[in-house]
Structure formats: structure tokens, C-alpha cells
Amino acid sequence: MTRVRAADAALCPACSSPVADDPRFTTWCPSCEWNLDPSPAPGPAASDREQRRADRRRRRDEAARRTVRTRVERVYAAVAADRSAVRDPAWLGANALAGAVHLTTLCLAACALGLLVAAPTWPLRVLGLFVAALVHSLRPRLGRLPRNTVRLYRGDAPELFALTDRVAEALGGRPVDVVLVTAEFNAGFGRIGLRRRNVLRLGLPLWAVLAPGRRLALLGHELGHQVNGDSRRGLWLRSALAALDEWEELTRPALYRQSFGTFVELAASAALQLLLRPVNLAARALLGLLERLTLRTGQAAEYRADRLAADLAGTEAGLGLLRTLMLRATVDTTLLRMRAERGRRARRTGTGTGTHTGAAAVPATGPWEELAAQLTDVPALERERRLRLSAREFGTVDRSHPPTHLRLAMLEALPPTAARLQADVADWAAIDAELAPAARQVAADLELGH
Ligand SMILES: [Zn+2]
Ligand SMILES: [Zn+2]
Structure with missing residues (x-):
């Protein structure tokens, strides 16, 4: 340390x-x-009974967190010792379970069709309609490009796409088709729609604070998701998870609870709850099981993506990316402060006679340059605090990726490598220019405009 x-x-x-x-x-x-961790401890409970209940909840959460920690640490040890197979028995189990979920949906669809077409009485036909509606909400979804997000196609940003092409080629993956520029401190990769287009999500708050090598590592990690054997992102498992989620939501008891009404209504509501409760519990249990079965392969795949990124952009850049990822809270507060400052400045200049004489207070740089400058200023002690917080809190946050301190440890344990791919200053300048309109748009969405 x-x-x-x-x-x-x-x-x-x-x-x-x-x-x-x-x-x-x-x-x-x-x-x-x-x-x-300066976040305030929960205040004292109003009554003894509430206190006991809160204690029980805390103990239960703590136990659940310990279980997750043990599992996550076991995956870490297996990957570090090179003992993690892409396809293990748990993976097979997860896929079989997903198959059972899909089969249930298929049976329901056949049932709905049969009832609608051949039912002899109208109540049965109504039941058919009801089942058809259920199947509709359980159907696998291919995903769709979000509406209110800036999209960049090949023609909009040729240099950026040339770089992602080089990264994809170096990793042995397919090229990116669409880049979505978002306002998140995050990035992502996925396939969307009937044509399974490759979509790269680039969050500007993250992209803006990354040095060039780290940006390359980020592209390496995200595009590495195509070749790291992460089955959770495949349509088969993802849509099974979505269907189970839907079952859980549709059968949640609170949805059908009635606190007043006639005796018959209350009795009907109670009977419905009694009927739905087992379905809800089963859906929850299956969701937990599926998550457990995919945790190992999913997290192992993330470590693999980190390794691909480090292999491509060099170990130093890979580590730098992970260290930056730990500064999420710092970025959030910095953005809030910048927004407040800009609001104050706008009010000061706006309350005049409408002339723009007050504009001298506006800084020369744009909001993203300002954010990047603020972030390079974060002292080592604050970075150290974030690292220790990650170690203390894990088990509670973001199950999709292993905790950042373990991802760092995994990379640090490998022999350091130099960058395999590089982009020169002119390339980065061209990419910045291509991203400028999107950057302005996202800054405006976050109320960071001048
Ligand atoms: Zn990832
Ligand atoms: Zn002390």
C-alpha cells in the first residue's frame, strides 16, 4: 500500500x-x-420494538454481505491462480435454468394461443387474453437505442471509429456500430436490436477525466467484453433474468393488497395474495440462484477484460483507469459544485440590463476541461481513502463488476507490460474535435453550459 x-x-x-x-x-x-466513511450513522429508533427490528435487519444485511464477500474473494483467488474456466458446472446450471424459464414462457404462449383459438366458452377466452398479456410482458427483448441520448455513427466521428476499429481488431472482436455519448461516470458495451448492432456507451464525465492511455484502456475493457466469455450479457441469460424480474414484479403481494372495501373485496384480495405469494417467492429464489450461478463466470470475465485492457494499453494505463474509476463520488460532487457556480454566475450576469458586460467572469476553458483539471488535483490521501472504502464496503455495491480494489490487486500482481497500441496527439485532438458537439450537448443536459 x-x-x-x-x-x-x-x-x-x-x-x-x-x-x-x-x-x-x-x-x-x-x-x-x-x-x-463520514456518512452519518442511522439515528436512534423511536421505540424498543423498532430498534429490535432495525438490529435484526442490520444483522441480516451484514450476514448477506459476508456471504457475497466470501464468494467474491473465492472467485478472485481462482482467477489469480488461473483456475477459472470460462465454462464451469455453475455456468451450465445457469444456462439450463434460463432454458427452463424460456420453456415456461413458450408453454404459456402455446396455452394462450390454444385458449384464444379453440376455447369453447367466453370465460376461457378471456383467460386466454389474460395469459397472452402475461406472455407479452415476459417476452425476450432485444433492446433498443435510447431516444434522448447523443448517437454517433461512423460518418459523425471517423477518427473515433478508426480508433475503436483498431482496438476491436487487436482484441479479435467486431467493430463498433454506434457510440452513445452519455452523462454517466461510466462506459459500457452491448448488442442491441434485431440486427445485434454493437453499441459502445461512453460517459463523458468519465472520458473527460481520463488521460489518453487510460481512454485506450477503457476502450480495451469495454470492447474486451466481446471476447472475455461473459455469458451474462448474452441474450439467453439476460432475457431469462428479465423474465424472472417480470414474474417477481407482477406477483409482488403489495400490488394486490387492499386495506378497505367490502368483505368480498377484502376476501378476494387476501385469496389472490395467498395464491401469488408462492409464485413470488419462487421467482425471487430463482433470481438469487441465477445470480449466484453467474457470479463466478461474470466476475472472472471482468478480470479478463481488465487484463485485455492492460495488455492493449499497458499495465500502467490499466491501473490508472481503475484508480480513476474509484473517484466517482469526487466527480459527482465536483459536477454539483460546478453547476452551482454556473447558476450563480448566470444569475449575476442575467439580472443586469440585459447587456453582457458581466461575461468577464466566465472561465476560458469549457466545463469538461475544468472537471479534468479538478480531478488531477485530488490528493493522494483522498485516493487512499477511496481505496480503503472500496475494501470496506464491498459486498453491498455493484455486483456486476468485482470491487475495484480487487481488480487493482489482480492487475498489480501481473508482470507489467508496455502498450501494444498507441494513438498520437493528432489522433486524440481529432477525436476531441469530433466529440465536441456531443460534449456541449451533455454539458447542457447537466446544466454545465456557460
Ligand atoms: Zn466490464
Ligand atoms: Zn487515528
């Missing part, structure tokens, strides 16, 4: 070690971890 130096000495109230005191960030103690 990196040693951190306390710049402006203040003393820890718990162990009297020096702590750094930067007003922009949380003051905490690297020796005893005092104030590592």
Missing part, C-alpha cells in the same frame, strides 16, 4: 496521528481509519 504523507498537520482525535487537513476533502486518519 502506498504511504501517504500528511501535508498540513492536524491531529486525529482518536489516535493523535497527524491527519491531512484539506478543506475540499474529508479529513480522516490513515493510521486508525477514523472518519474513513
